[in-house]
Every structure is written in C-alpha cells, then in structure tokens.
Amino acid sequence: MRSTRRYNRNTIPALLYGRAVSFPKDTAYCYPEWGQSYSWSGLWRETRQLAKAFLGVGVQKGDRIALLMQGRMEMILGMFAAACIGAVAVPLNAYSRKDEVREYLRQTRPVLMMAGTEGHRIHYPSLLREIVDEAETAGEDPSWLPQRIVVVGVDAGENSFDCSGRFETYSQLMDRRTAVNDLDLDSACAEVRDEDPLILLYTSGTSGEPKGVLRSTRSFIGKEGFSAKTGRSGKFSAYLTDRIAKRFSVLNLLPLYHLGGFSAIFISLQTCCLRMVMLSHYNPVQALTAIEHERCTVLAGTPFMVQQMLASPKRAQFDLTSLRGITFTSAPMNRVLLDKVYRDSGLRLLFLMLSYGSSEAGIVATGICFVNKRPGALSHLLHRLLSRRSFLGGSIEPGEMELGDYSFGGKLEQGVEVKIDQRGEILIRSHKVMRYWKENPEQFTEDGWYRSGDYGKLGPGNLLMIGGRLNRIISRGGEKIAPAEIENALLRLPGVEDAFVLGVPDELYGEQVCACIVPCSEAKLSAVTVREELSVHLSAFKIPRHILFMTDFPMSPSGKVAASDIRRLVLEQMEEMAVHA
Structure with a gap:
C-alpha cells in the first residue's frame, strides 16, 4: 500500500488511503440494486485508476467535472477521483430537464462530464446530445460545453447509445489511465489541500430556484481538523469508534447531489x-426492502422520507427490527413525527439523531436523543460512544423536547456561532459557511453573518429551535402567522397523516391561511370537522380559511416537501373552484 507522506492531511487521497490501510476488506459503499459493493481497498484502487484516466485526458487542478446520473458507485468514484487530483465535482440533480442542465453547464463550464444512461424517465445521453447539437447548430461559442461526455452503463449493456464525437464510454475513458503512472498521480494528489474547492452543490431547497455553493474538504470537518484526534486518548477514541461502527450499516436515503447525501x-x-448502503433513487418500498435485506442498523433521511416509509401501506410486510437508530437531516424535525417514531411497536430503536444545516452553512446543529437503553455490551458501548463524540452537538434530554410549536434543530456544533436578529432570523457564522458560486451579497450581513432564511430561537445549552422559513410567514390583515404552529396542531388531530400550511392571496386580508392535509388511510375527515377541532387549540384568525385534502405531497429531489409545487397545485385548484362557483 502506497505511503501517505506526500498527501496533505485531511484531503480525500489521505483519508481514502487511511481507510484502505486500516480496513482493507471492510465494505465501504454498496448499491444492492446494481449489485455493486466496494471494500475500502477496492475503492482506493478504482479511485486511483479513474483519477489517472482524468489526468490522461487533460483534467487539471481546479477544473470542473459534472456528474448527471442516478445513484451508483461510478458517481462516488467520479467525485473521489476528481478530489484526488484537485478537480471540483459538480453533481447535478438527477431530475434535471434540458433547460436546467444547459444552464448548469453554462455556469460551471466543466471540461468533462459523466452521465448515466437513464433515470426518472430521462435518457441522459440523448438529452446531452440535444444540448450539444442545438449549441453547434446555433453557432454558439462551444467553450461552455464539456470537451468529453462519458456515458456510464453502456459497457454493461444497460442501454445502447452511439458514443461518437464528444461522447465516449466509461471503458474508453478508463483506457486513458495507461498514459499516467503512479508517480504522476501521487504528485497530483500531493498538490491537493483541504482548503481547496472540493464540490459544487446546486441546491433549490424548497424554493425551486437553484443555487450553487462551492464547498471545500475543510468545511466538512471540525474547525481543528482531524489533528485534534492525535495523542493516546484521541487515537484510542478513534480506534474504539471504528471497532463499534464496523458492526453497523447505514441506509442513506439522500441523493449524492445534495449536501446531506454527500x-x-x-x-x-x-x-x-x-458500511454505507444506498439506493439509485428514493422510493419508500425500496427503502423498506433494503433495510430488511441488508439488515441496516441506522436509517438516514429527511423527516418527510421517514414519514412516507412508516405510512406506506406495505410497511407491515417488512421486518425493521434491525434498525437501532434514525438520523433526521436536511429539514427540521417536529415533535409529532418524533412521537410517532418513538411509539412505533415495530421499531427497536436505541437513538434518534437530529441535524440542522444547509448547503451554504454546512452542519450547524446536531443532537442525539436516546429513546431506549437496552441491556447488552453493544448497546452500552454505543450509548457511551454517541454520548461523548465531539462531532455531535450534544445529547438532548426528553425534557428539552417540549418546544411548543418549534421544531428541533439540535445543539450547536463546535466552532459554530448563531444569533437571532430582530426579525427572528437565524444568523450563522463559522468556518463551514461557504459562499455562492455566483456571489449573492444579500445573503450575508455587513459584518459577515450568513442569513439562513429560517426563523427560530436559541435555548439553554445552545439548543437551537427552528420555527420555519421566513418567506412562509403568513400576513393576514396585519397578523403574522407561523405555518408551523398550525401544522403541528393539525398533526395532533386524529386521522391526519401529514399537513402543510401556506398563505394564499386574498383581496380583503392580503393573505388567508390554507391547509393542505393528507388523511390517514380510512380516515373520514371534512373541512368542517377539522376547523371545529382546531378551534380548541388555535385563535380564530389562525383557523384555515381554505382546507384541501391530498393523497400525498409532492417531494423535491432532495427529499423535502416541495413547497413551490404545492403552492402551484393549490392555486390551480382554487382557480378551478372559483370558475365553477
């Protein structure tokens, strides 16, 4: 195994090499549906080969490499190989349409692009061929187009496509690795530093407008880096962590083009x-299947994803008793869903982990709540480990969960500062905050605090509580109404599976409250009964003027409720009702 003396600390090549040396045969990542499973040594070997191929076709430090595909090992290899030579990975939303992909390419100008064959009813190579042909026909300056578009999957016969011109197969790209020797690769790896750009993430959150955020390796780790783990106690702690962690496997539901997934x-x-188990794309039944077949012990996803899984009509068909913990990320966790998970008789959970952050700010707050401490050596060790690990913001006691109408954010991570401004907006300052690819000065205060766009409050023990998005605050006749308060009240009503509240235009009041409700199966709800039951808990002006029932909520590609899509559906339905009134 090659020496890391020339690799800078905390860089991707150094970290991959370290895992390959310490745990060569242990499984690192796997995609069961593709039959793909990589050990740490295999991952390091294949990453080196792909990095050589990148160098062989002229990719240099600082160049961008775009990736457009559903989840599979080649996407991880592409991101890691790019990082090893100092190139910047640009994973694109796998749901992207032609106009969106064209705009991503114009903004980032990647020198190379890796594309899967098909996903979400999109044939990616054909989409890219159209973009190239249209640009060439229009006589545009082609400098924004990738010089090479590598199609992943055609070698294995997954799909047929004419790889000519700018297009080539994955195996053709890999043939270029022979032009680069190990010394040349190691020299490129040695030039990489943890402060260098690592990945450019495009995120739309719930607003629907893409934003590019450039993140470094350092922004994903603690303020002091891994050097803080040196010393006898630090090394023993890391050793103990790895030995315990080897017994666990995580099902990661989040896509790799999202901050949470990466x-x-x-x-x-x-x-x-x-051991990280992943899906090509999120589907509640496929996720349940993976937990049972792979005997996953930890589930990581958004609250909306987990709620969909638990509410699935097929849920009873699956054995979920292997799960010991659930990590909620990318969206605030409300008490109602937490209670549902805690009381679920089909789960044998030891802990729930909460996380709050964003693509721009990174992980801001985390926390762990122990829901049960079962007897046994493994449970005891896990409890001790998670209670004192420095990468967690801290433990959350049951008494701290009574947050009223606020959701859980967690406890502030080390090196993260938070303050609440006069509007109640959460402002963040830390080494993890990254700037946009296209600068947006309005996102920062004059003295450098990042405006999160969320409102909340900071409680005792640095416990961060999230109220919701500021742009979702409803202004009804001068009264400011927080949708989260009404949503939590709705979720407590019998027969309500999920709820989403928004403001809709009103000539008299400016805005009126509209509640979208997903009823539980076989529940018989009506707008009249919902309003009657809410009147016990809410002031009259907070009672929804409009109530719409839906079979489910549209989900964004990042696993959150797609607020912009719900608003569109609501306005279309209200317009139709007005026409037939």
Whole structure:
C-alpha cells in the first residue's frame, strides 16, 4: 500500500488511503440494486485508476467535472477521483430537464462530464446530445460545453447509445489511465489541500430556484481538523469508534447531489468506518426492502422520507427490527413525527439523531436523543460512544423536547456561532459557511453573518429551535402567522397523516391561511370537522380559511416537501373552484 507522506492531511487521497490501510476488506459503499459493493481497498484502487484516466485526458487542478446520473458507485468514484487530483465535482440533480442542465453547464463550464444512461424517465445521453447539437447548430461559442461526455452503463449493456464525437464510454475513458503512472498521480494528489474547492452543490431547497455553493474538504470537518484526534486518548477514541461502527450499516436515503447525501458518504471517511448502503433513487418500498435485506442498523433521511416509509401501506410486510437508530437531516424535525417514531411497536430503536444545516452553512446543529437503553455490551458501548463524540452537538434530554410549536434543530456544533436578529432570523457564522458560486451579497450581513432564511430561537445549552422559513410567514390583515404552529396542531388531530400550511392571496386580508392535509388511510375527515377541532387549540384568525385534502405531497429531489409545487397545485385548484362557483 502506497505511503501517505506526500498527501496533505485531511484531503480525500489521505483519508481514502487511511481507510484502505486500516480496513482493507471492510465494505465501504454498496448499491444492492446494481449489485455493486466496494471494500475500502477496492475503492482506493478504482479511485486511483479513474483519477489517472482524468489526468490522461487533460483534467487539471481546479477544473470542473459534472456528474448527471442516478445513484451508483461510478458517481462516488467520479467525485473521489476528481478530489484526488484537485478537480471540483459538480453533481447535478438527477431530475434535471434540458433547460436546467444547459444552464448548469453554462455556469460551471466543466471540461468533462459523466452521465448515466437513464433515470426518472430521462435518457441522459440523448438529452446531452440535444444540448450539444442545438449549441453547434446555433453557432454558439462551444467553450461552455464539456470537451468529453462519458456515458456510464453502456459497457454493461444497460442501454445502447452511439458514443461518437464528444461522447465516449466509461471503458474508453478508463483506457486513458495507461498514459499516467503512479508517480504522476501521487504528485497530483500531493498538490491537493483541504482548503481547496472540493464540490459544487446546486441546491433549490424548497424554493425551486437553484443555487450553487462551492464547498471545500475543510468545511466538512471540525474547525481543528482531524489533528485534534492525535495523542493516546484521541487515537484510542478513534480506534474504539471504528471497532463499534464496523458492526453497523447505514441506509442513506439522500441523493449524492445534495449536501446531506454527500455528507453521509463523507462520514465513513472522516468519522467512523461504517458500511454505507444506498439506493439509485428514493422510493419508500425500496427503502423498506433494503433495510430488511441488508439488515441496516441506522436509517438516514429527511423527516418527510421517514414519514412516507412508516405510512406506506406495505410497511407491515417488512421486518425493521434491525434498525437501532434514525438520523433526521436536511429539514427540521417536529415533535409529532418524533412521537410517532418513538411509539412505533415495530421499531427497536436505541437513538434518534437530529441535524440542522444547509448547503451554504454546512452542519450547524446536531443532537442525539436516546429513546431506549437496552441491556447488552453493544448497546452500552454505543450509548457511551454517541454520548461523548465531539462531532455531535450534544445529547438532548426528553425534557428539552417540549418546544411548543418549534421544531428541533439540535445543539450547536463546535466552532459554530448563531444569533437571532430582530426579525427572528437565524444568523450563522463559522468556518463551514461557504459562499455562492455566483456571489449573492444579500445573503450575508455587513459584518459577515450568513442569513439562513429560517426563523427560530436559541435555548439553554445552545439548543437551537427552528420555527420555519421566513418567506412562509403568513400576513393576514396585519397578523403574522407561523405555518408551523398550525401544522403541528393539525398533526395532533386524529386521522391526519401529514399537513402543510401556506398563505394564499386574498383581496380583503392580503393573505388567508390554507391547509393542505393528507388523511390517514380510512380516515373520514371534512373541512368542517377539522376547523371545529382546531378551534380548541388555535385563535380564530389562525383557523384555515381554505382546507384541501391530498393523497400525498409532492417531494423535491432532495427529499423535502416541495413547497413551490404545492403552492402551484393549490392555486390551480382554487382557480378551478372559483370558475365553477
């Protein structure tokens, strides 16, 4: 195994090499549906080969490499190989349409692009061929187009496509690795530093407008880096962490083009040696199947994803008793869903982990709540480990969960500062805050605090509580109404599976409250009964003027409720009702 003396600390090549040396045969990542499973040594070997191929076709430090595909091992290899030579990975939303992909390419100008064959009813190579042909026909300056578009999957016969011109197969790209020797690769790896750009993430959150955020390796780790783990106690703690973690496997539901998804695969590099199980795309039944077949012990996803899984009509068909913990990330966790998970008789959970952050700010707050402490050596060790690990903001006691109408954010991470401004907006300052690819000065205060766009409050023990998005605050006749308060009240009503509240235009009051409700199966709800039951808990002006029932809520590609899509559906339905009134 090659020496890391020339690799800078806390860089991807150094971290991959370290895992390959310490845990060569342990599984790092796997995609069961593709039959793909990589050990740490296999991952390091294949990453080196792909990095050589990148160098062989002229990719240099600082160049961008775009990736457009559903989840599979080649996407992880592409991101890690790019990082090893100092190139910047640009994973694109796998749901992206032609106009969106064209705009991403114009903004980032990647020198190389890796594309899957098909996903979400989109044939990616054909989409890219159209973009190239249209640009060439229009006589545009082609400098924004990738010089090479590598199609992943055609070699295995998954799909047929004419790879000519700018297009080539994955195996053709890999043939270029022979032009680069190990010394040349190691020299490129040695030039990489943890402050260098690592990945450019495009995130739309719930607003629907893409934003590019450039993040470094350092922004994913603690303020002092891994050097803080040196010394006898630090090394023993890291050793103990890895030995315990080897017994666990994590099902990561989040896509790799999302901060939460990329952070999840980064955890097994930076924190502990976990087996990471992933899906090509999120589907509640496929997720339940993976937990049972792979005997996953930890589930990582958004609250909306977990709620969909638990509410699935097919849920009873699956054995989920292997699960010991659930990590909620990318969206605030409300008490109602927490209670549902806690009281679920089909789960044997030991802990729930909460996380709050964003693509721009990174992980801001985390926390762990122990829901049960079962007897046994493994449970005891896990409890001790998670109670004192420095990468967690801290433990959350049951008494701290009574937050009224606020959701859980967690306790502030080390090196993260938070303050609440006069509007109640959460302002953040830390080494993890990254700037946009296209600068947006309005997102920062004059003295450098990042405006999160969320409102909340900071409680005792640095416990961060999230109220919701500021742009979702409803202004009804001068009264400011927080949708989260009404949503929590709705979720407590019998027969309500999920709820989403928004403001809709009103000529008299400016805005009126509209509640969208997903009823439980076989529940018989009406707008009249819902209003009657809410009147016991809410002031009259907070009672929804409009109530719409839906079979489910549209989900964004990042696993959150798609607020912009719900608003569109609501306005269309209200317009139709007005026409037929």
